[in-house]
Amino acid sequence: AQSVTQPDIHITVSEGASLELRCNYSYGATPYLFWYVQSPGQGLQLLLKYFSGDTLVQGIKGFEAEFKRSQSSFNLRKPSVHWSDAAEYFCAVGAQLGSNYKLTFGKGTLLTVNP
Amino acid sequence: GAGVSQTPSNKVTEKGKYVELRCDPISGHTALYWYRQSLGQGPEFLIYFQGTGAADDSGLPNDRFFAVRPEGSVSTLKIQRTERGDSAVYLCASSLGGGGASTQYFGPGTRLTVL
Numbered sequence: 003a004q005s006v007t008q009p010d011i012h013i014t015v016s017e018g019a020s021l022e023l024r025c026n027y028s029y030g031a032t033p034y035l036f037w038y039v040q041s042p043g044q045g046l047q048l049l050l051k052y053f054s055g056d057t058l059v060q061g062i063k064g065f066e067a068e069f070k071r072s073q074s075s076f077n078l079r080k081p082s083v084h085w086s087d088a089a090e091y092f093c094a095v096g097a098q099l100g101s102n103y104k105l106t107f108g109k110g111t112l113l114t115v116n117p
Numbered sequence: 118g119a120g121v122s123q124t125p126s127n128k129v130t131e132k133g134k135y136v137e138l139r140c141d142p143i144s145g146h147t148a149l150y151w152y153r154q155s156l157g158q159g160p161e162f163l164i165y166f167q168g169t170g171a172a173d174d175s176g177l178p179n180d181r182f183f184a185v186r187p188e189g190s191v192s193t194l195k196i197q198r199t200e201r202g203d204s205a206v207y208l209c210a211s212s213l214g215g216g217g218a219s220t221q222y223f224g225p226g227t228r229l230t231v232l
Binding site (some may be wrong): 004007034038043045046047048051053092094096097098102103104105106107108109110 | 120121148152158159160161162172173176199207210215216217218220221222223224225226232
């Protein structure tokens with residue numbers, strides 16, 4: 003069965019600083035990988051996704067993530083954080099088994115941005 | 118266009134009562150998913166519909182939980198004899214098709230509190 007680990011429960015950065023959120027996954031085949039962001043009272047919004055091809059994927063709001071098969075990682079990065087980026091971030095892996103498909107999420111990383 | 122909507126946004130009930138949570142997917146999306154998000158956790162898969170049928174209900178925790186999608190659009194998650202441990206945010210997502218290539222779009226969730 004697939005699983006996702008987000009090692010950092012809470013990260014605090016200063017506005018304008020760079021950001022990297024870690025994600026490690028476990029899955030037997032080539033995974034579908036996703037990063038979602040959840041602001042208080044809001045639904046999950048997709049930031050970016052990886053299916054195949056170029057291992058560096060660009061997303062919305064200036065985020066990018068790099069798929070590293072050898073490390074089973076899919077870390078999320080942003081060069082300069084804005085105060086509005088404060089939210090909870092979830093990494094997820096999608097697994098297909100026959101006609102069935104499900105997303106498995108990590109426990110999330112809460113991002114605080116200091117002015 | 119309209120996104121995924123869920124009603125009610127909040128539901129408070131007493132232990133032992135029956136509740137229904139509704140999800141309106143994005144028009145034309147054939148796949149619909151229910152997830153449960155407990156405090157401090159990532160969303161956990163409950164059930165996946167492709168059209169009117171439940172393609173995968175392996176995430177439903179027990180037989181008190183049931184979901185329907187009779188016309189292949191709106192879905193209702195039904196919980197019988199609610200328990201305090203059922204308190205969580207219930208998220209619905211829809212996608213154009215099933216499978217990993219189709220992005221899941223999430224609704225804002227229904228926060229269920231069982232007293």
